[in-house]
Amino acid sequence: MPTLTFYNLPEEKKQKLVAAAEQEFSRVPVYEASIANIVKQAGIPRGSFYQYFEGKEDAYFFLLNMQAQKRQHIFYSLLEEHRGNLFNTMTEMYAILLKEIPGQENLQFLKHAFLNRSHRVEQSLSEMFSYGDDKEMVSSLKDHLNMTLLNIESDSELAHLMQIIIAVTMRNMMEKFSRNLSDKQALENYKTELTMLQRGLCR
Numbered sequence: 001m002p003t004l005t006f007y008n009l010p011e012e013k014k015q016k017l018v019a020a021a022e023q024e025f026s027r028v029p030v031y032e033a034s035i036a037n038i039v040k041q042a043g044i045p046r047g048s049f050y051q052y053f054e055g056k057e058d059a060y061f062f063l064l065n066m067q068a069q070k071r072q073h074i075f076y077s078l079l080e081e082h083r084g085n086l087f088n089t090m091t092e093m094y095a096i097l098l099k100e101i102p103g104q105e106n107l108q109f110l111k112h113a114f115l116n117r118s119h120r121v122e123q124s125l126s127e128m129f130s131y132g133d134d135k136e137m138v139s140s141l142k143d144h145l146n147m148t149l150l151n152i153e154s155d156s157e158l159a160h161l162m163q164i165i166i167a168v169t170m171r172n173m174m175e176k177f178s179r180n181l182s183d184k185q186a187l188e189n190y191k192t193e194l195t196m197l198q199r200g201l202c203r
Contacts, residue, residue, distance in 0.1 A: 002062055006052035017042045017052065018066075021059045026108040029116045030060040061124055064113060068127035071097070075129050076144060084146030087198055090165055093129075094190050097173070098183040114174045126166045134159040168193050 006014065020041035024033050033056050039046045053059040075093055082088040113121055138155045141162065152158050172193065176186040 001058065002052055009052070017044065018063065021063055022109055025060055025063060025112065029112045030057060031116075033060070061120065063109070064121065064124040065127060067110065067113075068124055071128040079144040084144055085149055086145055086165070087194055090129075090169065091191060091194060094169060094172070095187055098176070098186055111177045114170070114177050117170070117174065122170060125170060129162070129166055129169070137162060164197070165194075168197070 006017075009017070017038075020038045023041055024038045027033070027037075035046065035049055035056050038056070038059070039049050042049075049059075053062070071093075074096065075089065078089045078092050078096075079086070082092070113125060117125075135155075138158050141158065142155075145158075150158070150161070152161060169190070172186065172190045175181065175189070181189070
């Protein structure tokens, strides 16, 4: 994560560096990204970059976590609006993601993230819906979920359910990008899979 030196930067300089990093990570996946391009765009010496981040991966995951955290409050707001209905919330959350991503300058940033997923990338992206370890996630969710709508018998089962739903969400976003699906088709596919989960898969 960024150093204290980064957080102590004047806001304008900090935002310029963040914008430069987003631009580079939107251009290419993180493994192809160039620190030289970032520092040139930000107008800082290369040595200064290492005063703020350990390397380009450090900067990348900082930005990815920022993206996830911006959307986390939307998720919990939607849970309140839907009176704790998890499946209705996830459907609307997915629709919002589809709607907002094309309007962002960092579309390619998120596209690269979904198409070049690693375990760490998936962990960062999953923070759109929860945070911390399973115990922290369950504790937070139980304050917002209508548990009477779920066939859940323990905190452990709730944690597993969230992991399944997050995995389905991530896979659908990856498919949206890899197959260039329309928003309508991507949303229909997602609804189908969530409905199957709600209904159960055994007769």
